[in-house]
């Protein structure tokens with residue numbers, strides 16, 4: 001398990017300032033992802049889904065939703081949450097490559113790439129490329145641009161808190177993150193940042209025809225979402 005995966009491997013991550021923040025966060029993301037589900041029969045994969053407390057909103061609009069989570073405790077809690085849900089399956093990240101090739105209409109990876117090395121991300125892009133149907137869509141969300149990422153994230157969280165009734169909890173949560181392992185891990189392992197140009201180049205090298213979406217999934221509009229189709233030359 002990578003150190004970032006261990007950091008996230010709590011039933012409730014320190015990243016969410018309280019249950020309300022966590023639930024509003026996941027509801028916002030699920031609503032945004034749902035808007036990209038192309039049909040009621042669509043096969044959807046959400047890689048690095050985290051606590052995913054609103055995934056039924058995505059599943060409602062799709063044929064099947066596969067949630068992929070690397071952190072074992074988070075995965076156990078997801079498995080319990082969605083046990084018996086007819087459209088939702090939960091798997092570990094190492095099972096992803098063995099999924100049937102060309103079988104997904106929509107693959108989403110949101111707010112995960114920053115925790116991966118460039119090499120890890122490249123390997124995963126290769127897997128997604130193989131799993132996507134020829135007309136499928138891969139969404140790479142919450143890509144963090146270089147410069148001022150931390151103050152921008154803090155400000156976005158405070159604004160999100162103010163809009164959703166957890167402003168003071170967000171202030172407290174930021175202080176808690178400050179004394180948590182987050183900064184130690186950030187200093188030791190870093191977070192991967194990409195400019196729009198660098199990410200478009202990386203996606204093209206992986207065989208995707210990509211463009212930046214007009215808005216990012218979720219609440220932080222300084223971060224970027226990319227919409228990626230299989231490039232014709234790569235088929």
Ligand SMILES: C[S@@+](CC[C@H](N)C(=O)[O-])C[C@H]1O[C@@H](n2cnc3c(N)ncnc32)[C@H](O)[C@@H]1O
Nearest residue numbers: 002004005008048049050070071110111112115
């Ligand atoms: C910020 S959470 C994102 C959760 C959800 N997708 C969202 O947007 O809220 C980061 C997720 O990335 C996962 N993660 C971190 N490093 C990873 C890695 N190297 N491989 C796979 N998953 C990783 C963690 O387990 C965690 O669930």
